[in-house]
Amino acid sequence: MTFSEQYIQVRKHSEQICEPLQTEDYVVQPIVDVSPPKWHLGHTTWFFETFILIPFHKEYRVYNAEYNYVFNSYYETIGNRVIRTDRGNLSRPSVSDIYAYRSYVDIAMRNFLKNELTAEVKALFFLGLNHEQQHQELLLTDIKYILGNNPLFPAYRADETIDTELESTLLEMISIKEGIYEIGYAGEGFCFDNELGRHKVYLQDFSISSTLVSNAAYLEFIEDGGYTNFVHWHADGWDWVNNNKIIAPMYWHLIDGDWFTYTFEGLKPVNLKAAVTHISYYEAYAFASWCKMRLPTEFEWEIAARKFKWGYRWEWTESAYLPYPGFSKAPGAIGEYNGKFMVNQKVLRGASEATPPGHGRITYRNFFQPYLRWQFTGIRLAQ
Numbered sequence: 001m002t003f004s005e006q007y008i009q010v011r012k013h014s015e016q017i018c019e020p021l022q023t024e025d026y027v028v029q030p031i032v033d034v035s036p037p038k039w040h041l042g043h044t045t046w047f048f049e050t051f052i053l054i055p056f057h058k059e060y061r062v063y064n065a066e067y068n069y070v071f072n073s074y075y076e077t078i079g080n081r082v083i084r085t086d087r088g089n090l091s092r093p094s095v096s097d098i099y100a101y102r103s104y105v106d107i108a109m110r111n112f113l114k115n116e117l118t119a120e121v122k123a124l125f126f127l128g129l130n131h132e133q134q135h136q137e138l139l140l141t142d143i144k145y146i147l148g149n150n151p152l153f154p155a156y157r158a159d160e161t162i163d164t165e166l167e168s169t170l171l172e173m174i175s176i177k178e179g180i181y182e183i184g185y186a187g188e189g190f191c192f193d194n195e196l197g198r199h200k201v202y203l204q205d206f207s208i209s210s211t212l213v214s215n216a217a218y219l220e221f222i223e224d225g226g227y228t229n230f231v232h233w234h235a236d237g238w239d240w241v242n243n244n245k246i247i248a249p250m251y252w253h254l255i256d257g258d259w260f261t262y263t264f265e266g267l268k269p270v271n272l273k274a275a276v277t278h279i280s281y282y283e284a285y286a287f288a289s290w291c292k293m294r295l296p297t298e299f300e301w302e303i304a305a306r307k308f309k310w311g312y313r314w315e316w317t318e319s320a321y322l323p324y325p326g327f328s329k330a331p332g333a334i335g336e337y338n339g340k341f342m343v344n345q346k347v348l349r350g351a352s353e354a355t356p357p358g359h360g361r362i363t364y365r366n367f368f369q370p371y372l373r374w375q376f377t378g379i380r381l382a383q
């Protein structure tokens with residue numbers, strides 16, 4: 001595929017994700033972590049405009065100079081911006097304004113991509129595509145939160161099942177021998193800067209489960225008093241459970257003694273054969289402790305991952321999100337992409353059913369704070 005074809009394919013996919021939405025669904029921000037869908041559509045457009053068109057396309061004219069304030073996410077280098085909690089308070093730019101902004105930038109990008117690109121611009125172009133793909137996953141998780149916290153529990157798309165049943169719910173452990181292993185990205189393709197600094201680690205003998213934890217297994221934890229026994233929890237996690245009155249994964253509802261969960265198809269009985277999802281790191285840790293097991297480190301996960309199927313859930317690991325040896329931030333605003341978040345977060349490995357096709361990688365490092373659970377997170381056990 002040409003660069004232009006790749007660009008169009010990625011850009012179209014974001015809009016296809018939004019096709020089932022009503023106009024009002026595009027605008028709301030029920031919690032700080034969830035951005036309004038229209039903001040994602042504008043912000044991903046702003047990314048191409050700010051990092052490619054403005055600096056490198058001589059004839060380009062900025063669409064609307066005020067949009068920089070609205071669609072800059074967290075780049076201090078780029079200047080002031082709407083505070084994150086206010087993204088849902090903006091009735092303007094309207095949804096149709098933002099689609100017009102997308103079209104304007106898309107035409108400029110397609111013209112620009114006819115030129116020979118320098119290595120620097122190529123790298124920014126692929127970063128822009130991968131950035132938009134990350135926001136496609138966020139679009140799905142944020143749409144789920146918006147609709148799933150509406151008392152009417154509207155379906156997103158009747159045929160959109162992101163609840164694949166596990167091939168097996170039996171706990172089978174894969175053994176890996178102790179030794180020195182190499183971690184991190186090696187290759188010619190795209191990777192994020194946080195995957196670089198390929199380096200050696202020493203791993204002890206360990207075993208890791210071939211499947212994710214199912215809803216059936218997680219229900220046993222709930223019914224065994226998992227949420228009411230401090231012994232399984234970190235102190236932070238126990239405070240989080242009690243302060244927030246957590247009794248089950250996000251989106252689960254106990255109705256007349258039966259567990260239901262909000263899915264993209266609306267409220268459904270919990271599918272016991274599907275992998276548990278929408279759980280925090282605290283819950284993943286507590287469940288593993290209840291099983292008398294643990295979570296894998298991100299290094300164990302990366303070495304073992306060729307031996308199991310992954311990609312259903314972002315899998316919480318026991319690893320803190322830290323730079324690899326030799327990690328360096330790129331100069332300028334792009335250096336703010338990953339590096340400044342390397343504190344107080346846990347690494348998640350794999351991908352989820354909301355991850356766009358082709359975006360996942362065995363060396364991919366996702367990261368979130370331990371209490372967050374609106375992403376399609378899951379659990380794989382280790383020993």
Ligand SMILES: [Fe+2]
Pocket residue numbers: 043073131135
């Ligand atoms: Fe972004």
